[in-house]
Structure formats: structure tokens, C-alpha cells
Amino acid sequence: MATAVLTLPSDIIESVINIASEAGRTIKSIFEQGQFEQHTKLDDTPVTSADLAAHQLIYQSLTQLTPDIPILSEEDADIPFSQRAQWSQYWLVDPLDGTGEFIAGSNDFSVLIALVQNHKPVLGVVYAPMKEVCYFARSGHGAFKRQQGQDTQIHSQRQGEILKVAVSRRQDPQDVLKLFTKKQDVELIRLGGAALKSCIVAEGQADCYVRVGPTGEWDTGAPQVIIEEAGGKVLDIDLKPLTYNCRESLENPNFIVVGRNQWNWAKLLGI
Incomplete structure (x- = not known):
């Protein structure tokens, strides 16, 4: 029980x-x-x-x-x-x-x-x-x-027209850029550590963090509370909420941390 x-x-x-x-x-x-x-x-x-x-x-x-x-x-x-x-x-x-x-x-x-x-x-x-x-x-x-x-x-609602995206130093930027419909309007911020990239979104230094590749639920649990309380969201690439302890596997899908809820993320990602 x-x-x-x-x-x-x-x-x-x-x-x-x-x-x-x-x-x-x-x-x-x-x-x-x-x-x-x-x-x-x-x-x-x-x-x-x-x-x-x-x-x-x-x-x-x-x-x-x-x-x-x-x-x-x-x-x-x-x-x-x-x-x-x-x-x-x-x-x-x-x-x-x-x-x-x-x-x-x-x-x-x-x-x-x-x-x-x-x-x-x-x-x-x-x-x-x-x-x-x-x-x-x-x-x-x-x-x-x-x-x-x-x-x-801290608050996640950054001002500015160019989309600032946090990505891993070790990731091919094309793996991230290909997800967006207007690549010329994207500025990449390279940083190590999955949680720290989520946190710079939470404090408004970046608009989103895209993770393409394997992570575990422990990588997103703590940052998710912080980004949500700062005004943002953590979603899978289909813009559905992440789940915790709902299945045998503890591996996350590819996901995106977004800070500016007023933006049309479905359109930006071509969904």
C-alpha cells in the first residue's frame, strides 16, 4: 500500500x-x-x-x-x-x-x-x-x-526579440537548431551541466534549454520545481509534461525547458 x-x-x-x-x-x-x-x-x-x-x-x-x-x-x-x-x-x-x-x-x-x-x-x-x-x-x-x-x-520572463537557447558544450548545435523553424533567429548559449542550463532559463538569462539525448528523471526533478516556480515549464519535445516514476524506465524523453510562456513554442518548434 x-x-x-x-x-x-x-x-x-x-x-x-x-x-x-x-x-x-x-x-x-x-x-x-x-x-x-x-x-x-x-x-x-x-x-x-x-x-x-x-x-x-x-x-x-x-x-x-x-x-x-x-x-x-x-x-x-x-x-x-x-x-x-x-x-x-x-x-x-x-x-x-x-x-x-x-x-x-x-x-x-x-x-x-x-x-x-x-x-x-x-x-x-x-x-x-x-x-x-x-x-x-x-x-x-x-x-x-x-x-x-x-x-x-528569480523569474524566467526574459525580454528581447532573439531566442536565446541554452545547449550543452558537448552537443552538436545542429541537433538543437534543426528543431526550430527559424534558425537565423536563434542564439546559442553553451554551458555544461543539465540542471545549470535549466536554472539560467529560470533566472531569465536564456529563453529555453533543449536537451536531445539520454537523461534520467533525477536530472530534471529539482530543476523542474525551480523553473515552474519562476514562471516557466519543462516539457517533452511534443510539449507534453514530463512524468515521474510512472513506468519501469527512469529515462526521460528529449525535452525542452521554456521560460517565456507567452511565446508560441509549438510554432517555433514546427509542431
């Missing part, structure tokens, strides 16, 4: 921010030392000792914070759907989003923690340890950016 959804205290997000920050400091220490182990997982994606150290810290801390809420982490995702299907709420974690960036020596990586209730993310924290920046949101309470101890509410 599915567990009842708990009414969590409003200040729990501060506890989650602290957990993400502590995990980020662990990753930062390993990054700066420049000594880490690297392996390839069964899905041919890389994992490092930093991913695993952050996972262990987050898992232990969340278990202590909310012992009755299960945890689904990228580094511990081999949980049968028959078991996950019973969850009405759970923590969804990517201990190190941007492992490829970490390995390459780039600063564009972050720690992601989301709380999902009834298949929808309702709390999200994205912490970028090398920049010491935290993005966070709770459903119905707005989205915020914390930097140097100051919280600023």
Missing part, C-alpha cells in the same frame, strides 16, 4: 539546502585535489568517487531527516518498479549532475535534490559548489537564487 503523503514543515528546504551544500563541499574538495577514481557504469556513463561520496552523504542525511521517505538516487536506482510504484512520495537525487564536466575539469556541475509527491516534483534544490550558488524552490512559494548569503527571487 502506498504511504500517505506527509505535510512537511516549511523550513525543511533549509535542511535540504544544507545537505546539498555539504555534498557540494565534498565534491569540491575532491575536484580541487584532482585525485579521483573513475569507472564506467552498465549504461556506458561515467561515475567517479566524487559521485559516490556525495551519494553516500546525501543518502545518510536524508534518511536521518525523513526516515519514512524512500530515496531514489542515480547511484542507487536499481529499485524494481513494482516497489517504486507503491511510493506516493520520495526523494529524487542526482549527487553530481555533470559528471562529464567534473572529469573534464569544468566548473559546470551541481548537486540535485528533489522531493516528488504523487508523480510531481514539489521541492527542488540545485547547488553549484564551484560557484557557491544555490537555486531552490517549493511549489507555490516562488523560486530563489542564493549567492553570498543573499536570496533573490
